[in-house]
Amino acid sequence: MSFRFPSLSTKVLFGVLATICATQAAMADGDRRMVPLLPQYKQECAACHLAYPPGMLPAASWKRVMAGLPKHYGTDASLDPATVKELSTWLGANAGTYKRVSEEPPQDRITTSSWFERKHREVAPDTWKRAAIGSRANCAACHTRADKGDFDEDNVRIPK
Known part of the structure; x- marks a missing residue:
């Protein structure tokens, strides 16, 4: 059994792919990072x-x-x-x-942005009117870790 070193072109290809993957990961997380307030x-x-x-x-x-x-x-x-x-x-x-x-977004409101609408499309209009929620701007009513900048769906609890 003999071991063969990869050719230079294979090394370059792997290097380029690794760089692209690392850049994409950084870009994907770059703006979504939790910035300390x-x-x-x-x-x-x-x-x-x-x-x-x-x-x-x-x-x-x-x-x-x-x-x-x-x-x-x-x-x-x-x-x-x-x-x-x-x-x-x-x-x-x-x-x-x-x-x-x-x-x-219209009127510079987070709640009127396309991404907000998309993320909340399953929420019935009457849900927003519940006393414990009050409005679409009250993120903390449903997002239990909103005060920490965490809006993960796993931490959503919609009040009755």
Whole structure:
């Protein structure tokens, strides 16, 4: 039995394939990584609602959301200019860039994005109206680990 070294072209081919696979894996996870929330972001935003992971909206949407804080979906959520600048910079740097989040949803609402609609298509309209849920924006009502940025379907419990 003799051992034969792979030819140079085989080595190159394997190297290229390995690089492509590693790049694809990095790209697939790159924007879906759980970014630790900025303490100031948690403090300001989670006072009223879930501090949504920045990867749920593209940078352009976050820019408009931050510019519209005085009329933030019907509420005055104004912040001082230094805080707005800090949060805007952080949100822009960590915004979603992967395919499903590249669209700018109507009114810059996560709940009106195509990917949100697709992921929640099996949820009956009446379910959103349950007292324990209240609205489509209340992720934590069903996603038991939403506060940790984990929206895995295995951790969904829809309240009665």
